[in-house]
Amino acid sequence: MSSTLYIVPTPIGNLEDITYRALSVLRKVNLIAAEDTRHTSLLLNHFSINTPLFVFHAYNEKKRVPVLLSKLRLGHAVALVSDAGTPLINDPGYCLVRSCCLLGVRVVPLPGACAAITALSASGLPTNRFCFEGFLPSRQRVRINYLRKIFNETRTLIFYVSKYDMLNVLRDMVVVFGSERYVVLVRELTKMWESIYRGVLKEVLDRVEHGQISIRGEIVLVVAGYCINKQKKREEMLSMEVRYIIDLLAKELPYRRVIDLVVKICGVNKNMVYKYLLKEEI
Structure with a gap:
């Protein structure tokens, strides 16, 4: 195990989800680099593991990397853990792993829990192509x-959302993605x-606003990707205002003239206006 950095996933809730291999590594390494040593101590104590802990979080990562690298180059084995789930996935560790790769230090990843993948697997949304977006910006304008930049993304989108931002995130998604995005x-x-x-954005937002869905605890939001055909159909749907204009013009003008005027004034699809005039299914 000498001169090796182990990436060790830890349970995201149920302690029984930890693997035998993860427990073996945590027992045998010389040091465990942990995001919150108090939190990790609960896990280690539960499984009677006494390996020394080393504080390694987002705020001290750059300063701590040289210390860990020196230990690794001296032949020590180090395990990197986060508070929950797989390290580096929206958690600290990138600088350390990148440095190890550049210096030729062995990096061994262990499989294990990841909230994003676990949520995706049960979402009922396409899993063959997806994007993990982590936490959205906290400032509304930036968010x-x-x-808007990812509006046209056709892959399934995965977000982490804090309980403090949940309502605002859902409201902003309704504004940008539309109320019918699943x-x-x-x-x-x-x-x-x-x-x-599960449901469209409007329904989920309404249930959260009325307290029918709790937003306490850890939340993963899985969003359907942009569907070109459905979006195009929605854009082509005639609003009540457009239908009202068509009805008014149709009382005074020939259908051909009505179609030309409505297309110019409202910018809607010509065929949709024609079908509406003929009372066909739109």
Whole structure:
């Protein structure tokens, strides 16, 4: 195990989800680099593991990397863990792993829990292609601009959302993605209060606003990708205002003239206006 950095996933809730191999590594390494030593101590104590802990979090990562590298180059084995799930996935560790790769230090990843993948697997949304977006920006203007940039993304989108931002994130998604975009809200995975809620954005937002969906605990939001055909159909749908204009013009003008005027004034699809005039199914 000498001169090796182990990437060790830890349970996201249920302690029984840890692997035998993870426990073996945590017992045998010389040091465990942990995001929150108090949190990790609960896990280690539960499995009677006494390996020394080393504080390694987002705020001291750059300063701590040289210390860990020196230990690794001296022949020590180090395990990197986060508070829950797989390290580096929206957690500290990139600088350390990148440095190890550049210096030729062996890096061994262990498979294990990851909230994003666990939520995706139960979402009912396409899993063959997806994007992990982590936490959205906390400032509304920046968040809305970010959502606009990924509006046309056709892959399934996965977000982590804090309970403090949940309402605002859903409201901004309705504004940018539209009220009919399908989402799956997954909370407290593997824990006693694990819950999965499915529906279009408008429905999920309404249930959250009325307290029908709890937003306490850890939340993963899985969002359907942009669907070109459905979006095009929605864009072609005639609003009540456009239908009102068509009805008024049709009382005074020939259908051909009505179609030309409505297309110019409202910018809608010509065929949709024609079908509406003929009372066909739109």
